Amino acid sequence: METSVKFNNRLEYDTMGFLYLSLPIQLIGQLLGAFLLSAMEFTVVDTETVGVWLLLNIVMFLYRFYHYQLFKKVPETEKHRHVTLWLHRYYTNVLISGIIWGSSAFLLFPDKALLNQFILLLFLFAIGFTSMGVLATKKDLLLAYVSVMYGPILWRLFSIGDNFYTLLGYAIMALVLIMLLISNYYGKTIEKALIEKLYFVDLKTSHEKLKERFFSLFDRAPVGIYYYDDAMRIEDVNQSFLTMNKLHDKKEFVGVSLNDIVESSNFIDVHQKVFDGKTGHYKGPFELQHMKDYHNTLYVDISTVPMFNNNHEIAGGVTIVNDITAEVTAKEKILRNAYFDLLTNIPNRTFLLDKLQTIIDSKKITHNYAALLFLDINNFKKINNTYGHDIGDKVIKKVVYRIDEVLGGKETFARVGGDKFVILISRVGKTEEESKQYVLEYVDKLHQTFSNALDVFGKAHYISFSVGSVIFSQTDDSAFDIFKKSETAMYEAKVSSNNRVQFYENKMSEKITEELLLENGIPRAARNDEFTIYYQPQLDVETGKIIGAEALIRWNHPEKGLVMPTEFIPLAEESGKIIQIGDWVFKKVFKDAHEIIEGMNGFPLKHIAINVSTVHFMDPHFIENLLLLVQEYNVDPHWFELEITESGIMRNIHDAAEKIRKLKSFGFTFSIDDFGTGHSSLAYLKELPVDVIKIDQSFIRQMNADDEKLVEVIASIGKKFNMDVLAEGVETESALRYLKTIKCNTYQGFYSYEPLIFDEFVSIAKSAG
Ligand code: C2E
Ligand code: CA
Numbered sequence: 069m070e071t072s073v074k075f076n077n078r079l080e081y082d083t084m085g086f087l088y089l090s091l092p093i094q095l096i097g098q099l100l101g102a103f104l105l106s107a108m109e110f111t112v113v114d115t116e117t118v119g120v121w122l123l124l125n126i127v128m129f130l131y132r133f134y135h136y137q138l139f140k141k142v143p144e145t146e147k148h149r150h151v152t153l154w155l156h157r158y159y160t161n162v163l164i165s166g167i168i169w170g171s172s173a174f175l176l177f178p179d180k181a182l183l184n185q186f187i188l189l190l191f192l193f194a195i196g197f198t199s200m201g202v203l204a205t206k207k208d209l210l211l212a213y214v215s216v217m218y219g220p221i222l223w224r225l226f227s228i229g230d231n232f233y234t235l236l237g238y239a240i241m242a243l244v245l246i247m248l249l250i251s252n253y254y255g256k257t258i259e260k261a262l263i264e265k266l267y268f269v270d271l272k273t274s275h276e277k278l279k280e281r282f283f284s285l286f287d288r289a290p291v292g293i294y295y296y297d298d299a300m301r302i303e304d305v306n307q308s309f310l311t312m313n314k315l316h317d318k319k320e321f322v323g324v325s326l327n328d329i330v331e332s333s334n335f336i337d338v339h340q341k342v343f344d345g346k347t348g349h350y351k352g353p354f355e356l357q358h359m360k361d362y363h364n365t366l367y368v369d370i371s372t373v374p375m376f377n378n379n380h381e382i383a384g385g386v387t388i389v390n391d392i393t394a395e396v397t398a399k400e401k402i403l404r405n406a407y408f409d410l411l412t413n414i415p416n417r418t419f420l421l422d423k424l425q426t427i428i429d430s431k432k433i434t435h436n437y438a439a440l441l442f443l444d445i446n447n448f449k450k451i452n453n454t455y456g457h458d459i460g461d462k463v464i465k466k467v468v469y470r471i472d473e474v475l476g477g478k479e480t481f482a483r484v485g486g487d488k489f490v491i492l493i494s495r496v497g498k499t500e501e502e503s504k505q506y507v508l509e510y511v512d513k514l515h516q517t518f519s520n521a522l523d524v525f526g527k528a529h530y531i532s533f534s535v536g537s538v539i540f541s542q543t544d545d546s547a548f549d550i551f552k553k554s555e556t557a558m559y560e561a562k563v564s565s566n567n568r569v570q571f572y573e574n575k576m577s578e579k580i581t582e583e584l585l586l587e588n589g590i591p592r593a594a595r596n597d598e599f600t601i602y603y604q605p606q607l608d609v610e611t612g613k614i615i616g617a618e619a620l621i622r623w624n625h626p627e628k629g630l631v632m633p634t635e636f637i638p639l640a641e642e643s644g645k646i647i648q649i650g651d652w653v654f655k656k657v658f659k660d661a662h663e664i665i666e667g668m669n670g671f672p673l674k675h676i677a678i679n680v681s682t683v684h685f686m687d688p689h690f691i692e693n694l695l696l697l698v699q700e701y702n703v704d705p706h707w708f709e710l711e712i713t714e715s716g717i718m719r720n721i722h723d724a725a726e727k728i729r730k731l732k733s734f735g736f737t738f739s740i741d742d743f744g745t746g747h748s749s750l751a752y753l754k755e756l757p758v759d760v761i762k763i764d765q766s767f768i769r770q771m772n773a774d775d776e777k778l779v780e781v782i783a784s785i786g787k788k789f790n791m792d793v794l795a796e797g798v799e800t801e802s803a804l805r806y807l808k809t810i811k812c813n814t815y816q817g818f819y820s821y822e823p824l825i826f827d828e829f830v831s832i833a834k835s836a837g
């Protein structure tokens with residue numbers, strides 16, 4: 069509705085423009101006509117009348133010309149607002165002009181001169197015709213004009229009453245009618261032209277708007293767009309496309325063939341699909357091959373659709389380009405992180421296991437042997453602890469670099485843990501013998517490369533490896549099984565100090581499963597009292613009297629029978645379960661202490677010695693937990709001596725000394741177990757406030773001359789620091805005799821007593837006491 073109102077307004081406006089623009093010609097024509105007519109009628113009509121009529125015409129001419137000038141000067145917006153006013157002005161003027169010309173029927177029509185009468189009629193028709201043309205669009209106005217123009221002359225002619233003039237009147241009426249018809253047709257044509265012009269303008273503006281919209285969409289679209297022609301040449305590209313390619317100039321693309329841009333046949337095929345009227349999709353790398361020294365690979369997701377020309381034929385295609393580089397690289401990175409070690413960039417454990425599985429699968433067909441080597445850097449912890457983790461990381465990188473050089477990229481080389489690496493060699497030989505030989509030589513080569521020191525912060529550092537290996541061909545083992553086996557072999561290499569390579573053997577696995585079984589059984593054993601304590605008497609060297617006992621744990625295993633502590637204590641220490649065991653031992657010994665007191669009327673011994681693992685002793689809650697147990701079991705700490713080993717304690721001697729002092733303040737006494745097996749024992753001895761030194765049994769059991777000297781020195785130092793000295797592992801009378809000569813106070817050993825079950829110990833202690 070609104071648009072049609074607007075449309076009518078614009079039509080009026082255009083009509084107005086049309087009327088005023090044709091005004092000068094009309095006015096000049098009319099004025100000229102007026103002069104000519106006046107000149108011709110001058111002789112037959114009254115001069116003054118002619119003068120007045122001509123003057124009226126001139127005045128009207130000037131008035132209308134003034135309006136024309138005014139119209140030209142007024143700004144468009146004003147005209148727009150006053151379209152009706154201007155039209156009314158125009159129409160009024162036309163009517164006035166019509167009246168002036170019409171009046172000529174009375175003023176300039178001579179009574180007699182027939183020729184002059186006809187001249188007037190001719191002029192009336194000529195002038196009328198020019199005006200009717202422009203009034204043609206306004207029917208009512210046209211009628212009004214015709215009335216004022218021809219009404220007077222008709223009236224004049226009919227009023228003469230002569231047949232000739234009456235007939236002339238009718239002829240004029242007929243002519244005017246014809247003129248009206250023609251004008252009407254004219255009017256319609258003009259109106260149609262104006263309307264069509266308006267429609268055309270409308271169409272043009274809407275088309276331009278569309279074009280503009282399209283271009284702004286094209287250029288400012290957040291996706292890349294390019295078109296190409298039927299020769300696969302790029303016709304245009306938009307700003308986003310340039311930006312994503314980090315380029316500024318369309319010239320880099322316009323006219324370039326798609327074949328030269330991306331070297332992938334798939335990419336071209338996709339673009340060619342549009343010529344079959346189909347859309348094409350491509351997802352992949354997008355490299356601008358046509359530009360030298362340009363290295364900006366994008367990953368794109370593109371869709372291409374046909375583009376039609378005016379004849380509705382396919383003229384090329386439009387491609388929409390989505391830059392998915394960030395997404396793809398992120399995915400790639402995730403994938404990389406999943407399969408590669410971040411520090412060294414070599415494959416990780418996951419990658420290795422995948423690869424191992426493919427090789428296992430391939431052996432079902434090929435039947436030759438492959439080898440897995442498990443490498444662990446010896447004493448790497450020391451490097452980390454001394455230099456810090458950053459240096460440790462650098463060492464790892466250097467190690468990887470060196471091994472990589474040996475391998476030359478031929479085998480899979482993976483980092484599977486901090487200082488643990490695996491090399492997978494897919495073919496080592498046809499027979500087991502041949503394969504082992506191959507691996508031995510291979511490992512020798514590896515060891516060789518590390519015979520030169522690594523430079524660690526300017527210091528030469530020698531690196532060595534423990535290597536375990538599994539050789540396999542057709543097997544039912546999974547990748548994980550083989551990996552685990554190689555690791556087991558590596559651990560075996562460490563303990564057996566095999567400095568070439570340890571090949572995996574089945575018994576290694578059995579050992580490990582056995583250990584696992586034991587370790588996992590510890591919590592249950594503590595709950596169900598599967599543990600038990602034996603007591604080995606400690607005696608005075610001089611008098612042979614029992615002065616105390618060492619509590620030694622055993623495990624009554626439901627399946628394995630009696631298990632000795634050497635079998636499970638190290639496992640428990642490694643897993644931390646030693647704390648559960650230690651607690652169990654305290655409780656049991658505390659209970660036993662009460663029974664001894666009941667059975668023997670008081671506590672007849674100097675002490676009962678309890679072994680405390682370093683792991684347990686160094687636990688931050690050790691003291692408070694022990695004191696809680698003392699309270700719970702209502703025992704006197706003076707009854708107990710805690711045995712700690714020097715090796716663990718030396719690492720944190722100040723902390724240990726502090727704990728010892730604190731516990732001593734509650735009444736506990738302390739002994740250093742296995743004394744002499746560490747290296748720094750003597751130097752640190754004076755720092756540790758212990759009461760007893762226990763000389764390790766290795767010096768006593770089969771004593772030679774060197775041992776004798778050492779034992780003598782230890783005994784004298786002990787005395788110097790006011791400590792008791794106890795010799796462990798006294799198996800012979802001669803050993804005991806020797807102890808007497810060097811004034812070593814106390815001892816324990818099979819020569820007198822083996823560890824005894826509680827009841828036995830109590831009865832012996834009773835009879836001896
Ligand atoms: P250890 O503390 O050095 O204990 C002495 C070991 O020497 C005991 O072995 C004992 O039976 C053995 N022994 C004593 N006299 C002789 C001898 O004349 N000749 C020989 N050949 N051996 C002798 P056991 O009971 O097998 O204990 C082994 C180790 O297990 C102990 O060495 C100790 O380190 C650990 N252990 C034992 N009980 C416990 C415990 O309750 N807690 C902790 N943390 N460790 C314990
Ligand atoms: Ca001991």
Ligand code: CA
Pocket residue numbers: 741742762764765796
């Ligand atoms: Ca010992």
